[in-house]
Every structure is written in C-alpha cells, then in structure tokens.
Amino acid sequence: MAWKTLDDMDLSGKVVLVRVDINVPVENGVVTDATRIEKIVPTISDILEKGGKPVLLAHFGRPKGKVVPEMSLKPLVPALEAALGRKVTFAEDCIGGPAKKAVAAMQPGDVVLLENTRFHAGEEKNDPELAAGMAALGEIYVNDAFSAAHRAHSSTEGIAHILPSCAGRLMEAELKALEAALGTPQRPVTAVVGGAKVSTKLDLLGNLVSKVDNLVIGGGMANTFLVAKGIEVGKSLAERDMAETAKEILNKAAAANCRIILPVDVVVAREFKAGAENETVAADACPADAMILDAGPETVAEISAVFENSKTLIWNGPLGAFEIAPFDAATNAAAKKAAELTEAGGLISVAGGGDTVAALNKAGVAEAFSYISTAGGAFLEWMEGKELPGVAALNK
Template sequence: MKTLDDLDVKDKKVLVRVDFNVPLKDGAVTDDTRIRGALPTLIELLDGGAALVLVSHLGRPKDREPELSLRPVADRLAELIGTPVKLAPGVVGDQVTALANALEPGGILLLENVRYEPGETKNDGDLADALASLADLYVNDAFGAAHRAHASTEGVARRLPHAAGRLLEREVKTLGGILEHPKKPLVAIVGGAKVTDKIAVIDRFMHVADTILIGGAMCFPFFKAQGHTVGDSLCEAEGVGPAKDALAQSRMDRSHLELPIDLVIADRFAAEAEHRVLDGVDVPDGWMGIDIGPRTAQMYADEIAKAGTVFWNGPMGAFELEPFAAGTRAVAEAVAACEGTTVVGGGDSAAALQQFGLGDRVTHLSTGGGASLELIEGKKLPGVEALR
C-alpha cells in the first residue's frame, strides 16, 4: 500500500478523502474525534506545500438536506487547524472547479457532503472523473469508509496517483498486526447484540487468539445452544446455529471461548426497571439479561490483565443505561490498565471508552467500526485495495 512517503506534494493540489461523518446538534459538531484524527495527515500535506481539496460524507442524505451540510464541520476544522477552510457550494460543477483552480499552496477547500451526489454510493465513473479533475493527487485517510467501493473511496483512486493517509496507514498496520504477529497471549473481547454480525470475527480469532471473551446480548444464542433458558432476553434466533458451531469449533481449536457465568437481569429494558444479579445464566421467564454479572466482569478483567495483546469490539451490556453499565465499564477499565497492546475496534466500544473517560488509555482506538471488523475477518477493503 502506498503512503505519503511515496508522494511529492509540493505545489500540488491533493484530493483527500476524510471521514468527517461526525455527530451534530443545533448546527454544531458535538464530537470532533474524527476531525482531529485527520489532522496529522492534513498538516503533513500542508507542510509539504500542497493545497487541499477535502471530500467527506455526512449521514445518509436522501436529497440535499441542509441539516446534513458540512458547514459546521468546515467551521470546526478551521478552528482546529488554524487556517481558513472554504466550503464549496456543492461536490462538483463549474463553481467547485473554479474554487479548486484558485487554491494556492496552504489553502483548504472542503467539498459539500459527497453523498448529496447519488453517484457516490454507486461508484459512478462520471462522478469519479469529476472529482479527479479537481486535483493532481489523491490521498485516502477515511478508514471508516474504506470498506465501501464508492466514487470518492475507490473510483477516484483509479484515476490519480494515490496514497494512504497516516490514519488509514496506521489502522491497516495495527489491525493487520493483531492477526499476523500479536504479542501473546492474544485476548479477543467480542460483544454486541447479534452473533451473525460478529461470527466471522469469532471464527477468525478461533485460529489466532488464545482466549475469546463473549458478552452483550450475543451471549444468549450461545446459552440457548447449550440448553439454558434465556427468558425474555434479546436472543437472535438466526444466531443459535452459528453459536453452536462456534462452541464445537472451540473444542477443537487452540482458542478458549469464555461465556458469562452470571448476569444482571431486569424485568424490562429501562433505566428504572427492577433489576438484580443472577448467579448463573438461566434467565427466568419475565426477565431479561442486560449486562454481564460481577463475577464475569472480574473473570474477564483477570484474563485481560494477563494479555500481551487485546482486541475489543462490542459492549458487554446496555452501557448507555447506568444500572447496566458496570460490565462494560469493568472491561473498559481492564483494557485501559492492560500493559500489553490494546486495540479497540470502533463503534459502541469506542463510545464506551469515551463515556468512561478512557479514550486516551489504549494503544489504538479504531475510527472504523465496520471497516475494522471486515479487515479482521480477512475481507479485502475496496478503499485499501485501490491504494496498492
């Protein structure tokens, strides 16, 4: 994969695909983590004498909804980077071309939400041509969108000299390193709601991890496969078969698959619900499991403490509700305290780390939930492959 080290950007216009898909409220950015993540690449390009044309999506617009404009993003980027950022009136077109042509070294132009153009998600060749015409070089630093073959992530890379930005480069090297040469023991923590969403990740870790810790609602298909009662717990019916297969595979493979040994159960899914610790995993009728229990949390924390490498994706319970946050908090604190290499695979796990004030206490916090999972699964990411 080509990197910034392979490009001479002096006096060149560089089209940079960034991931500025950030949360907004009342016309302002409420979490600028992804914008900050792009700064090292943008600053390196500017210091190298480039002018920048930035392209990003925001949300999933059906038309050109003004509330999904990148205006707040342009304003916040300007504050962070300390130089003016001009927002283009669109993605392509004569006005956009004129603004790009007028850019001098050190200048920054942010195109409007690229998903305002229906050709973006279709990887439309005309849109890719139009984007490529705005610059001399292309840099992809949007790892969170690298698993999509879109015009701004894959199509334009086929049309310009290209490279990976520092963020994307680090993501690929770090996540790939977990699989290829992890410091042992390797502990994988896999949580979330659905086994079917994560079964390929579990299968991959079966061959390389020493221990796999399962949490979240996805543990209930495993329990059901073992013959336990799950009460009213969220239990994905389609996940029972894959869970049963994973349990059988675990008995044959080198990895040790661990399931919760106790649970926090409630009479309904609500912060004010009646809840208690269940010593065991057979959930009674009328109750639902919403978090791992304290004995499980301690057991998992002990495993994490011994790890040379940790990969975590998916919460242990409904951490957004305070009565059911303890399991995820315990895992987050254990990962943060681990002396080994710790990698958190984006999504809800990253949100949990931030919620508990631990976002800066891990080795690598991935910016791409879906992309990180697909890379771990062994899939080829179109946005990465186009940079080969």
C-alpha cells in the same frame, strides 16, 4: 505494508485531493461535535508543510445522489477554519466549473473544501466518469477516511486507480493498529465480542475463532450461547432460533483451539430500568421470571485473568446492558482492567464500534487503550476478515 504514506510522496507545489470523513453532527447550521474534523488536522498540516495544496473531498448524510441544501458541507467551513487555524475556501461542487475555479485560484497555504460528493448519483455507484472528474482537479490522492473505506465509491476507491495514491495520517494510524491486532499480532490474542444479537455478528465470530486464542462473548449474544449449551435463561434476550448456529461456532472454536469464555455467573432482574432490584446467580440458575442483564463478578475475574495472560486485545461490544447502572458493572470493570494492563505496557488494546466507544468513554478508560477506532462499519468488516475496497485500492 503495501500502501504508501505521506512520507513516500513528493507533494511540493502539487494539488492534493484528500478524502476525509467529516460527517459531523450539525444543529441549526452549527457543528456540535468537531471530533472528526480535529482528527484530520495532522494530515492537512503535513500536506501544507510539504508544500502541497489540500483539496478536501467528503460526503455528508445520505442525499441519495440529489442536491439537498440541508446536507451541504458549507456549514462545516467555520469549524474547519477553527481547527486548521486558516481560511478554507468552499466550492459549490466537487467537479466541473466551481471546483476547477476554486482549485485554480489556490496559493501555497490555501485549503479548499469541495461540496458533498454524494450530491452526485455516480458517487455511490463508483462511476468512473465522476471519479475521473474529481481526479482531474489534482495530482495526488490521499485517503484519510478509514471509516468510509468499506465502501467502493468514486471518491474512496475510484480516484485511487487514476492518481498516485497514499494513506493519510489517520488512515495510516488505523491500518497500523489493525495490523498489530489481527495481521501479525503478539500472542496470545483475546477478542471481546458483545452486543445484542449473534445473527448480526456471525461473520465476525466465524473469522475470529480461527484467528484468536481466546474469545470472550458478552451481552445478549452470550445468552444465545448459553441456550445452545442447554442452559435456561428465563426472560432474557436470546435468539433461540440461532442455537444451532451458536453450537457450530463452539465446535469450530474447539477445532481451532480457541477458548470461548461465557458467563459463569450473571446479574438478573425482573425489570430493565436504572437501579432495578437485582441479584447475582450462577449462569445456569436464572429464575424463569427474570432476565440476564450483565455478567457477574466471577465472570469478570475470569476475563481479567485472561487479559493478564494476553498480549493483544481486540474489543467490540459491551458485556451487559451498559447504558444503565448497575448493569454496566462488568463492562466497566473489564475495561478498567484492560486499560490498566495497557498503561503498564503489557497489552496492545484495540477497540472499535459505536457501542464500544460509548461504553469505554462511559468507563472513563478510552484514552488508555492503545487505539480506539471510530470507524463502525469499516472496523467490523475488517474484523470479519473482509477486504476493504478503499484500502485495497491504495495497494494497487
């Protein structure tokens, strides 16, 4: 790997600027879910153990370069203190007087949280002056915010060109997992891509067919591929105007020797609601007045067989309308199979994206996967084969 980790840096006595993602839900001034805060604890603890003085940089919400009091990071201090088990000092700005004063007063063991980087218009423009203002506060830069690594902002990319830089523990774990899944994976590699629309995942599908051995397509996207193959899907969600594009992806996959797995049987219903009356039919036998809401048991059996013959699995998106029963059955069954194979040591499984995390949590198997990325946009762009500015900057 071209990027350095905390193990490569001498942090003793040094002020360490740490870019974190603590964009957590807050209600009435109180953090309601501290998961993202808990995930940065290993990095902060390691810096403190190595004698460094951690100064946290983070964004919160979308204040669009203005000071928006409701988007201050100050209410996060109690949750940070609880997670770290120590006092956290808050500075009213991320550059200038308040920040300099808070950093200058630091003693060994102290942690400082700087105010929302996005209160400055220069942050999202990757303004060199703002990056220099933040960099002036510290001696080493640590990026621990993979979820913001697809943005070239002053605090995610700019500072990395000014100070000696490395990845934090969370970023390191994410990059290692992704490298194992698509960089130099154990083959065969299978990808599961689900979701409503083909149009939002064109780059993703185009990149994957040249990288993986098997591509399982689920959700509303699968209906568009069925239409491309001349199969009628009744009232199902399908992007009929994308049929030609779907055909191109099928042809590209065939040329790259990538096997595409589409539903062979489907669960259909006349209405989309929990417990709706439904039936399972062959994929080419959807009644004209019905809609496809899930993959059927034969499809799940085929997917399970593909998983059994794979060494690496990358998962993004559900196989059906997983939010409501009984249309969560295929996603749950396939997820449980992947979890079982992972726990038995036969499969490396990496999953990411909002719906995916929700679906795997709902299936009760998230803990069993090798790695679950909560990064959303950054995870998708990585799957699309795009360079992530925040990661690329650590390489330079």
